[in-house]
Amino acid sequence: MSDLFAWLISFFLLIILLILVTYQLMCLADLEFDYINPYDLSARINKVVLPEFVTQAVQCFFYLVTRHWIMALLCAPYLLHNIRMYRQRRHLIDVTEIFTLLPWEKKQRLAKFFYLVFTLFLSVFWMIYTSLDKQL
Structure with a gap:
């Protein structure tokens, strides 16, 4: 039952993202x-x-704590990308360069969006699989 709650928390974190x-x-x-x-x-x-x-x-750490290794590995590239963007000070949008960077920013966020949709699909799949496995 606790595994099902872990997947529900993961689901809500993905919805927030x-x-x-x-x-x-x-x-x-x-x-x-x-x-x-x-x-x-x-x-x-x-x-x-x-x-x-x-x-x-928090979501990546949550997967590690709950021992969902595959999902943690799938979240690692996104986390590493965010860390790299933060360390290079490219995570904030500059007002003076926004029009030159607009296509890049849109592509970057679209890639994040589809990555999160894929992760959400996997999370829902594992949540359903876990709930059905406990029923049988």
Whole structure:
């Protein structure tokens, strides 16, 4: 039963991450269609970047603590990418360079989005498998 709760917590952490990345994608699309200015965009996205990084680190640590080794290994590249971005000081969006970096930022966040959807699919699969395995 505790394994099922672990998968539920993992599911909710993944939903939070998906919401944060989707919000960033929507802000970038708003800038592309000229609905917001670059100053508002950078303020909005920079506010949610660190919570995204922390949530993803907590999720990876949670997989390690609950001994879900495969999911921890699948989360490791995303975590290492976030750590590298933070250490190189490229995690925040610069107002002056946003228009030149807009295609790169969108591709990066789309890759994160699809990576999280794939991880969510695996998490739901393992949650269902665990609940069915306990029933039988």
